[in-house]
Amino acid sequence: MLVAAGGLLLLFLPVIADYLGDAYMVSLFTRVLIYALAAVSLDLLIGYGGLVSLGHAAFVGIGAYVTGILYFHGFEGEPLLGIISGTDNALIVWPLAVLVSAVFALIIGSLSLRTSGMHFIMITLAFAQMLYYFFVGLETYGGDDGMSLYARNRLGGLDLCDDRQFYYICLCFLVLFLIFTSRLAASRFGLVLRGAAVNMKRVRSLGIPGRRYKLTCFVIGGAGAGLAGALLANQTEYVSPALLHWTLSGELMVMVLLGGLGSLFGPVLGAAVYLLLEETLAMYTEHWMVYLGPILILVVIFAKRGLYGVLAGREL
Amino acid sequence: MILFVEQMLNGLQLGITLFLMSAGLTLIFGIMQVINLAHGSFYMIGAYVGATVAVASGSFLTGLIAGVTAAGIVGMIVEIVVLRHLYQRDHLDQVLATFGLIFFFNEITRMIWGKQPLFMDMPLWLQGNIELLPGLIYPVYRIFVIIVGCLVALLLWFLFSRTRLGMRIRAGASNREMVGALGINIKLLYTLVFGLGTLLAGLAGVMAGPILAVESGMGESILILTFVVIVIGGIGSVRGAVVGALLVGLVDTLGRAFLPQVFRLFLSSSVADGVGASLASMSIYILMAAVLIWKPKGLFPAHE
Numbered sequence: 001m002l003v004a005a006g007g008l009l010l011l012f013l014p015v016i017a018d019y020l021g022d023a024y025m026v027s028l029f030t031r032v033l034i035y036a037l038a039a040v041s042l043d044l045l046i047g048y049g050g051l052v053s054l055g056h057a058a059f060v061g062i063g064a065y066v067t068g069i070l071y072f073h074g075f076e077g078e079p080l081l082g083i084i085s086g087t088d089n090a091l092i093v094w095p096l097a098v099l100v101s102a103v104f105a106l107i108i109g110s111l112s113l114r115t116s117g118m119h120f121i122m123i124t125l126a127f128a129q130m131l132y133y134f135f136v137g138l139e140t141y142g143g144d145d146g147m148s149l150y151a152r153n154r155l156g157g158l159d160l161c162d163d164r165q166f167y168y169i170c171l172c173f174l175v176l177f178l179i180f181t182s183r184l185a186a187s188r189f190g191l192v193l194r195g196a197a198v199n200m201k202r203v204r205s206l207g208i209p210g211r212r213y214k215l216t217c218f219v220i221g222g223a224g225a226g227l228a229g230a231l232l233a234n235q236t237e238y239v240s241p242a243l244l245h246w247t248l249s250g251e252l253m254v255m256v257l258l259g260g261l262g263s264l265f266g267p268v269l270g271a272a273v274y275l276l277l278e279e280t281l282a283m284y285t286e287h288w289m290v291y292l293g294p295i296l297i298l299v300v301i302f303a304k305r306g307l308y309g310v311l312a313g314r315e316l
Numbered sequence: 317m318i319l320f321v322e323q324m325l326n327g328l329q330l331g332i333t334l335f336l337m338s339a340g341l342t343l344i345f346g347i348m349q350v351i352n353l354a355h356g357s358f359y360m361i362g363a364y365v366g367a368t369v370a371v372a373s374g375s376f377l378t379g380l381i382a383g384v385t386a387a388g389i390v391g392m393i394v395e396i397v398v399l400r401h402l403y404q405r406d407h408l409d410q411v412l413a414t415f416g417l418i419f420f421f422n423e424i425t426r427m428i429w430g431k432q433p434l435f436m437d438m439p440l441w442l443q444g445n446i447e448l449l450p451g452l453i454y455p456v457y458r459i460f461v462i463i464v465g466c467l468v469a470l471l472l473w474f475l476f477s478r479t480r481l482g483m484r485i486r487a488g489a490s491n492r493e494m495v496g497a498l499g500i501n502i503k504l505l506y507t508l509v510f511g512l513g514t515l516l517a518g519l520a521g522v523m524a525g526p527i528l529a530v531e532s533g534m535g536e537s538i539l540i541l542t543f544v545v546i547v548i549g550g551i552g553s554v555r556g557a558v559v560g561a562l563l564v565g566l567v568d569t570l571g572r573a574f575l576p577q578v579f580r581l582f583l584s585s586s587v588a589d590g591v592g593a594s595l596a597s598m599s600i601y602i603l604m605a606a607v608l609i610w611k612p613k614g615l616f617p618a619h620e
Contacts, residue, residue, distance in 0.1 A: 122543045130598045
């Protein structure tokens with residue numbers, strides 16, 4: 001019910017925005033959709049896999065940088081490494097962003113999953129920071145300042161520079177990813193994953209290679225984040241190392257928590273609430289963070305199921 | 317050669333700062349099993365209070381004591397108000413709640429002290445350089461930091477191996493259920509350990525005051541380094557914190573100083589500097605990854 005209502009709202013948002021005469025709303029909600037995509041991918045990791053990764057922002061950043069680098073080489077400089085000429089064709093760039101993020105997730109995941117608990121949290125954080133410093137050092141691509149894209153990617157006959165068309169593309173991707181992940185979560189894969197998160201030894205004693213499932217989950221999450229990154233690069237027409245900073249990982253986690261851990265649809269609500277709060281509170285007071293901090297603490301201590309849990313009334 | 321010794325001393329000094337941060341945090345991780353992302357905030361609180369009091373009173377030492385005390389007291393309050401509810405929770409909850417604390421503290425300092433960085437003057441008796449070895453001129457203040465750090469390390473060693481409180485802390489790091497079962501007031505112990513940790517962080521912050529700018533968010537950069545130190549050293553182990561801190565301090569400093577020059581041997585100057593600087597920033601994370609692959613629990617894990 002809640003999902004249907006939310007879906008309808010998102011579907012008709014540009015119409016509502018037109019009616020209210022507020023074009024900025026479309027842009028704002030596009031951001032919400034993109035962050036929601038990243039948050040849902042993180043929820044898959046944390047809520048189902050029990051993998052608390054403080055380095056998830058790295059995959060968002062990688063997706064964004066793939067987009068940015070390919071754009072850069074297509075329009076500004078010589079081909080990358082002398083052979084790969086850049087492009088702004090979304091049909092090439094976006095799958096590539098997903099693929100590269102997935103590969104990095106595979107590498108980082110296989111190293112990090114040797115550890116667990118607190119060590120896992122910190123090693124994922126450290127890998128993300130390592131990549132952050134790596135991109136800060138890439139002077140050709142702007143280093144610390146980042147680089148601008150002068151236009152969004154091209155996708156077939158559509159004009160992505162039109163905010164409304166871009167909004168619907170992002171909505172499509174979010175919906176597709178949600179369908180995919182909820183099917184995944186309800187399948188045998190999801191069952192094994194949840195079991196492995198609770199008691200890995202028992203899963204392995206049943207003869208199931210639990211670690212492989214966790215790694216697959218990590219890679220899928222990373223791929224989703226990579227797609228979000230590519231879309232974000234398009235939306236803001238700018239990429240910078242800040243997208244890899246651990247504070248973004250933290251923000252994504254906040255969205256997942258606010259929305260409801262393990263609910264997959266919840267993080268969409270969480271992303272919306274977080275970003276909208278950021279927008280509105282910032283208008284009233286410069287120091288809105290001083291309220292957000294304690295609110296967050298209270299939510300963690302008392303309202304564990306998040307907004308989605310409270311509104312939908314489900315046991316998670 | 318002189319440059320090398322000088323950089324070694326710089327690395328030692330960074331290592332000492334990291335040790336002060338990580339000794340407390342590793343105990344908090346090890347005994348209370350709580351991930352505390354807000355540890356950097358206490359570093360910041362120590363720096364802010366220390367700087368303000370030092371400027372107001374004109375005395376560096378007063379500022380030092382004030383900063384350290386403030387960090388300790390705020391730490392204990394935070395432990396009682398927030399952290400107590402998180403011990404039984406899973407790590408995600410702890411990450412998020414302490415993340416909330418970071419937001420709060422960063423903003424509060426901005427509200428109280430404004431956005432401009434504070435500057436703390438180095439006290440007159442610590443200014444200037446001295447000649448340690450023929451040709452090696454080194455700032456007095458950094459030597460002061462190194463000495464203070466070593467003293468603190470000695471004090472901690474004395475606390476842990478020769479006092480009852482220290483014995484209980486070590487027991488708690490190894491097996492906290494047993495400690496509780498033996499009738500020790502665990503709640504008080506936790507509060508004291510947390511206060512000790514934040515006190516040390518505050519000390520690191522005050523001492524960093526004259527060298528770095530005191531600003532909101534200064535805790536975050538040192539926090540990540542602290543995490544790396546603890547992961548390398550082993551959670552719950554102060555000995556690990558010492559070794560980890562020195563390793564990280566030396567690798568980071570020597571890397572930044574010498575990697576660009578190493579690369580200059582076979583790359584063009586500007587590229588070498590860029591690659592060298594980048595790799596130097598990444599070096600400690602690479603070190604951490606290498607240690608974790610070899611010893612997943614760190615170099616000296618406290619036995620659990």
